[in-house]
Amino acid sequence: MVQRVTVVGGGVIGLSAAWFAARDGHAVAVVDRPSPHGGSWVAGGMLAPITEAWPGDEDVLRLGVESLALWPGFARDLGVDLSPVGTLQVAVDRADVEVLDQLCAHLAGLGRTSTRLSTRELRALEPGLGNVRGGLSVPGDLAVDNRALLRALRDACAAAGVRFTDAREPADVTVIAAGAWSRDLHPALRTVIRPVKGEILRLEARPGALPPPRHTIRAHVSGRPVYLVPRTGGFVLGATQYEAGFDGAVTAGGVRDLLRDAEVVWPGVAEYALVEIAAGFRAGSPDNAPVVDWLEPGVLAATGHHRNGLLLAPVTARRVLTLLREGGNG
């Protein structure tokens, strides 16, 4: 049954859901009000379920692993390149070493491969690493250029007949996929979804600087998580995490922390050109798991993806499609 579907939100979740729905024959419109603070626009582009897998988040891990398996086909259909970077989680102090041992055991218990590496082994993989105390190699993680992805998704949507509009239209089904802003679009989401601000920096190698890392490099420095995600000629450095409402300012303190922490892990960052500073809002949820379900007849939510919006896009879009096919309408 062909339905009129309006997707509210032009980020990676909304566009992916719209694209899948349009290819399934539905008449789809996307309500898109671009924001410089959109979570998928500001994202680092890691597709890394494993190194996000801390004890207690097993459901998110399972969903992430399922979605990661969908990514190669998803990217191929979109004509988007994936970088098979793998992740190096490195330890910068003694406490980290213990945490990595725990993570390694936790992953083994879940049947996931990870390899403890000495500092010497890490340096063989990434000569630019700083004074680290060994780490963990997690194969299989991917990375994607999030902005190239958004462009490709818009093109794919347009090619599949999706219309873009800036105001909501009457529809058989409305899909609320507006990231953190979803909380203002339905009473049921009001207490569930909250903005979790994150700041990122984009850096480019200057002539004579060390080439960018080839792996995604992650660490905790002074209790703060930091990651470097390779891009052609540079990398994305992220991410701070604040619960501060919708204040989209990039703070001096956030930039200071990111640069300081990155330099501990990868000292060559100092010679890089800082080409962008940005803040975005992740859609936080109480259990860090996304909300993809009917809210009421004719209204579907696809939000709450927190740090994992890019990773979970294909599995979320597939789930939305299933819900539309079932026509449950709540």
Add this chain to the structure above:
Amino acid sequence: MVQRVTVVGGGVIGLSAAWFAARDGHAVAVVDRPSPHGGSWVAGGMLAPITEAWPGDEDVLRLGVESLALWPGFARDLGVDLSPVGTLQVAVDRADVEVLDQLCAHLAGLGRTSTRLSTRELRALEPGLGNVRGGLSVPGDLAVDNRALLRALRDACAAAGVRFTDAREPADVTVIAAGAWSRDLHPALRTVIRPVKGEILRLEARPGALPPPRHTIRAHVSGRPVYLVPRTGGFVLGATQYEAGFDGAVTAGGVRDLLRDAEVVWPGVAEYALVEIAAGFRAGSPDNAPVVDWLEPGVLAATGHHRNGLLLAPVTARRVLTLLREGGNG
């Protein structure tokens, strides 16, 4: 005698000279190719000859003091606001305390007033100061919003009949006032003028943050000079200094140093929004003094102002006018 004058350069020196020349009855054109790296566009806006006055630079000090005296009238004619900020030069370690004692004595020897202040006295003036070891209060320094100034100068030029063009035109007199780029515009400047790169940050107070400082605050931290120049609702933080040709990249290391050093002096900076990062080129000269003179018949230079382009604009424009009136043509 009315002359056709072409001014090459649309920064503060070129515009000031063009404005003065047009008001004096000359037919003036400004060749303007705006760059995001122009020295006066990126500047902090300090008009502070005294705290730039280190032993050996007495000529620059004399010229700076002369120009500072012209500034109130210059600003009034342009309709630009001046902030009578005064400067607090603060000490952050024991070595600084000695340097400030020397500077105080040096200034007294030149007949200039400055007052040594205890940390307590400094904090009474600027409650946001960090863990400093006293300082020096230098009255009389001014600050100007450099971008408002550039807009006002363009308007004043236009009102005085100056034409703006993007290509050089035949003229009786050509004034080379292209800042660091002047070196490429005349053989005599090639070995004299060099680009001295500087990076600055612009910060704005977020709700709940400490109000910006009311004085210009200067210090040396780990041997690096740092200044905070008040703006409405924020301040400009500068400046790094590199001899690195015309590489206009803002480096991660430069931003790191500026934020780190500012935080020593004024810890509240961390809560500010970082709204701009920029790099510009000062026009360096061998003796830090500007080159304002005939290079050959019909060709006049007004460049080499290094860190003092804004400060020296009125005295430079006045000197250019004198040279035009004398009609020396070399």
